[in-house]
Amino acid sequence: GAVVSQHPSWVICKSGTSVKIECRSLDFQATTMFWYRQFPKQSLMLMATSNEGSKATYEQGVEKDKFLINHASLTLSTLTVTSAHPEDSSFYICSADSGTTVATGELFFGEGSRLTVL
Amino acid sequence: TQLLEQSPQFLSIQEGENLTVYCNSSSVFSSLQWYRQEPGEGPVLLVTVVTGGEVKKLKRLTFQFGDARKDSSLHITAAQPGDTGLYLCAGPLYRTYKYIFGTGTRLKVLA
Numbered sequence: 001g002a003v004v005s006q007h008p009s010w011v012i013c014k015s016g017t018s019v020k021i022e023c024r025s026l027d028f029q030a031t032t033m034f035w036y037r038q039f040p041k042q043s044l045m046l047m048a049t050s051n052e053g054s055k056a057t058y059e060q061g062v063e064k065d066k067f068l069i070n071h072a073s074l075t076l077s078t079l080t081v082t083s084a085h086p087e088d089s090s091f092y093i094c095s096a097d098s099g100t101t102v103a104t105g106e107l108f109f110g111e112g113s114r115l116t117v118l
Numbered sequence: 119t120q121l122l123e124q125s126p127q128f129l130s131i132q133e134g135e136n137l138t139v140y141c142n143s144s145s146v147f148s149s150l151q152w153y154r155q156e157p158g159e160g161p162v163l164l165v166t167v168v169t170g171g172e173v174k175k176l177k178r179l180t181f182q183f184g185d186a187r188k189d190s191s192l193h194i195t196a197a198q199p200g201d202t203g204l205y206l207c208a209g210p211l212y213r214t215y216k217y218i219f220g221t222g223t224r225l226k227v228l229a
Contacts, residue, residue, distance in 0.1 A: 006160075034217055043124075043206055043222035044161070049215060093160055095217070107151075107217060109160035 003027055004096045006110025013084055014118055021079045021113045023094030029074035030096035034107070035067075038091040050077050084117040091115075121145050122207055122220035130226045131197055139192045139223045141207035150190045150209040152181055161206055164192075187212070197227045 003026040013019050023033055032051050036044040048064075050056040050071035058064045066088075068080040077096075081088050094110040125140045141150065149168040153161035165174050167183035167190060174181045180193040190207055207220040 032215065036219070041204075041224065043204075044208075044219040046216065046218050049217075091158070095160075097217075106166065112158065112160050114158065 004030075004094065004108045004110045006094055006113055008113055009111060010114040010116070012116045012118065015085050016083055018080055018082045019084055019115060021081075021092055021094075021115075023077045023079070023096065023110050025075045025096045025098070025108070028096075028098045028108075030077070031074065031099050032097040033071060033077040034095045034097070035069060035077075035079050036093045036095070038093060038112075040091075044093060047079075081115065084115070086117045089115055089117045121211070121218055122209075124205075124207060124220040124223045126223060127221065128224050128226075130228065133198055133227055133229050134196050135227075137194050137197060137225070139194075139205055139225075141190045141192075141220050143188050146187050146212040147209040148187075148212050150183055150187075150207055152190070152192055153206045153208060155204045155206060161208075194225075197225075199227045199229045201225060202227050 005024045005026055007022045011019055034049055035047045037047050038044045046059050047062045048056045048058045048069050050069045052071050052074050056069035071077040091112050091114050093112045095107045100106050122143050131137055149166055151166050152164045154164055155161040165176055165181045167181055170185045170187045172183045178195045182191045205223045210217050
């Protein structure tokens with residue numbers, strides 16, 4: 001089956017630094033990637049939808065200048081948490097659509113990245 | 119505002135009992151998926167339902183998609199401790215390119 005790789009799996013950083021999380025589709029081209037944030041014991045909250053070659057569409061309440069999303073190629077999307085603070089600590093998950101999601105609901109998920117900001 | 123509401127939020131039952139989890143929305147979905155997620159991992163797909171009124175069975179799990187494609191249910195028969203986890207419904211909003219998750223149901227099955 002299709003594979004989506006997310007890196008790093010976990011990261012610890014100091015407050016004020018920026019952290020980049022990568023999401024790669026390994027064996028298919030992802031026209032769209034979704035980024036989610038998950039707090040402990042809660043569901044996944046959609047942060048933004050990114051399409052290759054265009055600006056990401058952010059959900060209401062998500063700061064676009066805080067969470068920079070770049071989808072420069074059909075196999076890579078990155079999420080950069082800028083000037084991270086402890087409240088940004090969370091589990092971030094990406095997912096990739098090979099173009100069939102709307103029709104089939106089929107979506108491929110990364111393993112998740114746990115960010116801890118000290 | 120959560121577009122996909124799940125109930126109950128938490129459920130703790132004894133092994134062997136049956137349970138039903140509900141996923142409701144006022145919006146139409148092109149399809150709905152059910153996932154189970156373990157702590158620290160990404161969600162794992164259990165099933166996809168596409169057609170209104172569709173019923174799918176996966177061993178002890180029965181999934182149903184509402185006729186209007188606005189709601190779904192997951193029924194587990196004779197629950198086992200291995201069924202413990204976070205259950206999530208999710209799907210692409212009809213005529214949008216947005217894939218969203220339900221509020222989640224945390225299930226604990228006691229031996």
